Amino acid sequence: MTKNKNFNNIQLTTLVVLRFLIGWHLLFEGISKLLSPGWSSAGFLRESQWIMSDIAKWIISNDGVLNTVDFLNTWGLIAIGLGLIVGLCTRTAAISGALLLLIYYFNNAPITGIEYSVPSEGNYLIISKTLIEAAALIVLAVFPTGSVIGLDVLIDRFKNRKK
Amino acid sequence: MDKDKGQTQQPEKKYSQSRRTMLKALAGIPVLGIFAYEVMQKNSYYKKNEFNLIKELGLEDIQSATKISSAAKGDLLRIGIIGFGNRAAQLASGLGFLHPLNMENQRNNGRLNDWLTQENLNVAITGICDVFDLNAEKGLATAKNEVLAGGAKPSGLPVKRYRTYQELLADDSIDAVVVATPDHHHARITTDVVKAGKHVYCEKSIALNEDELHEVYNAVKNSDKVFQLGHQITQNVVFQQAKEIVKRDILGKITLIESTVNRNSTSGAWIRHLDSKGNPKPGDLNSIDWEQWLGNRPKMPFSTDRFYNWTKFFDYDTGMLGQLFSHEYDAVNQLLRIGIPKSVVSSGGIYYWKDDRDIPDTLHSVFEYPDRDLTLLFSATLANSRSRGRVFMGHDASMELSGSMSITANYDSTKYKQQIESGNIDTNSPMLSISPGSGDIDAVSSATEKYYSSRGLTSTVVNGRSIDVTHLHLKEWIDCIRNGGETSDNIDRAFEEGITILMAHKSYVEKRRVEWDPIQQKIV
Numbered sequence: 001m002t003k004n005k006n007f008n009n010i011q012l013t014t015l016v017v018l019r020f021l022i023g024w025h026l027l028f029e030g031i032s033k034l035l036s037p038g039w040s041s042a043g044f045l046r047e048s049q050w051i052m053s054d055i056a057k058w059i060i061s062n063d064g065v066l067n068t069v070d071f072l073n074t075w076g077l078i079a080i081g082l083g084l085i086v087g088l089c090t091r092t093a094a095i096s097g098a099l100l101l102l103i104y105y106f107n108n109a110p111i112t113g114i115e116y117s118v119p120s121e122g123n124y125l126i127i128s129k130t131l132i133e134a135a136a137l138i139v140l141a142v143f144p145t146g147s148v149i150g151l152d153v154l155i156d157r158f159k160n161r162k163k
Numbered sequence: 164m165d166k167d168k169g170q171t172q173q174p175e176k177k178y179s180q181s182r183r184t185m186l187k188a189l190a191g192i193p194v195l196g197i198f199a200y201e202v203m204q205k206n207s208y209y210k211k212n213e214f215n216l217i218k219e220l221g222l223e224d225i226q227s228a229t230k231i232s233s234a235a236k237g238d239l240l241r242i243g244i245i246g247f248g249n250r251a252a253q254l255a256s257g258l259g260f261l262h263p264l265n266m267e268n269q270r271n272n273g274r275l276n277d278w279l280t281q282e283n284l285n286v287a288i289t290g291i292c293d294v295f296d297l298n299a300e301k302g303l304a305t306a307k308n309e310v311l312a313g314g315a316k317p318s319g320l321p322v323k324r325y326r327t328y329q330e331l332l333a334d335d336s337i338d339a340v341v342v343a344t345p346d347h348h349h350a351r352i353t354t355d356v357v358k359a360g361k362h363v364y365c366e367k368s369i370a371l372n373e374d375e376l377h378e379v380y381n382a383v384k385n386s387d388k389v390f391q392l393g394h395q396i397t398q399n400v401v402f403q404q405a406k407e408i409v410k411r412d413i414l415g416k417i418t419l420i421e422s423t424v425n426r427n428s429t430s431g432a433w434i435r436h437l438d439s440k441g442n443p444k445p446g447d448l449n450s451i452d453w454e455q456w457l458g459n460r461p462k463m464p465f466s467t468d469r470f471y472n473w474t475k476f477f478d479y480d481t482g483m484l485g486q487l488f489s490h491e492y493d494a495v496n497q498l499l500r501i502g503i504p505k506s507v508v509s510s511g512g513i514y515y516w517k518d519d520r521d522i523p524d525t526l527h528s529v530f531e532y533p534d535r536d537l538t539l540l541f542s543a544t545l546a547n548s549r550s551r552g553r554v555f556m557g558h559d560a561s562m563e564l565s566g567s568m569s570i571t572a573n574y575d576s577t578k579y580k581q582q583i584e585s586g587n588i589d590t591n592s593p594m595l596s597i598s599p600g601s602g603d604i605d606a607v608s609s610a611t612e613k614y615y616s617s618r619g620l621t622s623t624v625v626n627g628r629s630i631d632v633t634h635l636h637l638k639e640w641i642d643c644i645r646n647g648g649e650t651s652d653n654i655d656r657a658f659e660e661g662i663t664i665l666m667a668h669k670s671y672v673e674k675r676r677v678e679w680d681p682i683q684q685k686i687v
Contacts (some may be wrong), residue, residue, distance in 0.1 A: 009520070016190070023194075060273050061271070061272075062273070082195070086195060087190070108235055150191055151188055157184070
């Protein structure tokens with residue numbers, strides 16, 4: 001994929017706004033976890049029922065792994081959120097974010113016949129907001145805007161100068 | 164957008180171009196600034212609200228009252244266990260000993276690590292007594308396991324099986340005894356243990372009749388040995404905080420306490436002679452010393468029903484009263500020191516489990532404490548498991564106490580009238596909650612927190628490690644053996660509980676209201 005900087009104004013604006021919105025959301029998800037000391041992904045993973053349930057069980061059963069997952073999740077969310085907002089390594093951030101969201105989705109997918117003890121906050125059939133957010137991040141990865149609006153501009157310039 | 168025009172532009176234009184590029188590069192920074200500002204706003208909002216309620220109730224200092232002191236130092240304590248069924252296996256685990264198979268189970272449950280980090284109590288299990296060979300063998304394998312909790316090293320002492328409990332008590336190499344037999348042996352064995360000069364930890368319930376209860380009470384009182392009754396639930400750190408909540412009158416005047424049993428399974432109804440596949444569990448006259456198992460109870464032909472399901476029969480137990488109400492009573496007595504009631508009425512019947520049982524499967528007992536302006540209600544069913552909790556009902560608030568605690572202000576409260584009117588306190592959901600995981604007190608603020616706390620799911624969020632309360636109860640006993648002091652379930656508490664249970668039992672059996680005569684010290 002080439003770095004297409006030829007968006008028109010409205011295209012660029014909507015893409016960047018979308019980037020800010022998702023970045024804001026993920027950053028706050030990470031910050032909230034950081035700010036609540038008792039937080040652990042164990043509660044979420046215990047609910048896991050579909051194709052990821054075995055991995056989830058393994059994670060919970062092992063303190064070291066659980067702590068690592070908690071750490072990576074919290075700081076991953078913060079890094080991805082920051083990356084999206086300031087436009088740093090934007091495409092990497094978008095792809096990592098999409099992957100992370102897909103992991104959430106597959107642990108907690110609204111598949112008919114799978115019941116979770118914690119009800120979802122909306123009404124879902126296969127498609128959930130998590131999945132849509134992941135898809136939106138893939139869109140942002142395909143149409144990267146960091147090199148136009150974002151710190152990636154500086155990085156590009158720095159790289160070009162070196163050349 | 165502007166196209167890059169290469170190197171051919173004027174210097175001035177180039178300057179403005181690079182300024183524009185710079186602005187574009189930093190466009191996300193203001194967004195980040197707004198974000199940071201909003202996060203701070205949100206935090207200070209919650210902190211302010213949370214702090215106010217806790218401060219207003221004067222509860223700031225109970226937030227971290229959850230430290231567990233380390234075990235008393237002392238010489239190796241040699242423990243004998245009389246009766247090695249399921250409960251004894253849990254007690255052994257609390258002492259730091261697991262059967263190799265149970266270790267595997269704990270590993271699969273993800274709880275092995277909690278167990279391995281359990282504090283080393285510096286004890287050795289050196290004697291096992293069980294009338295059933297299979298149980299005795301399990302006990303021996305448990306006591307001999309090389310891997311111990313808390314990084315303890317095996318003592319290297321031999322582990323001996325005793326055929327009778329009298330032989331175990333006669334052995335001078337045993338310092339202390341854990342009694343985990345069926346209930347009809349508790350009082351007699353405990354009496355003999357202290358008479359043999361050993362400390363004793365006895366599972367509830369303490370006695371099945373008044374004579375035995377008085378006998379064990381006197382025996383323990385006249386000895387210098389440490390007695391602990393097995394009611395580990397009050398070791399939960401939440402109970403320490405509940406105690407403070409009650410002491411500081413957060414609930415207002417408490418006039419009613421509701422305690423419940425809500426079970427709906429064969430195992431819950433004490434039908435336990437079949438394994439998970441429906442096959443009879445092992446045990447026959449070759450492997451079980453039936454005479455000894457019966458003890459001083461009426462002679463009966465051997466029956467696996469009686470051996471495994473002894474709780475169903477009044478010869479060996481008082482059913483839900485001895486097995487379950489005992490815990491409820493202890494929880495209340497530890498918090499409020501209610502002692503023996505003035506009167507008790509029990510009523511119930513066998514309405515669902517129509518087998519050969521004596522014990523009711525539906526039972527209500529009402530305990531009156533007119534001196535305390537208090538009624539304790541026990542409502543129990545073995546045919547519906549809808550959770551009804553254990554609730555302390557005060558004029559100003561209700562406290563629901565289980566593994567976690569939540570306090571909900573009452574709509575007609577006098578004390579909280581103003582805060583309720585101003586909307587600071589919502590009476591439809593808990594205003595305070597304590598989850599065992601964090602041990603911290605929270606003013607319940609967000610919807611998720613409310614949801615989790617109302618369903619008791621907060622216990623899954625474990626900050627740090629979870630500690631077995633049975634371990635703590637045993638530790639308290641052992642600490643008192645080494646350092647002196649009173650156990651929380653000492654013989655006075657056990658006596659109060661024993662009488663209270665026997666009153667309810669007598670009321671059910673004789674179908675009348677019974678009273679306690681404090682002068683003559685008997686139930687009338």
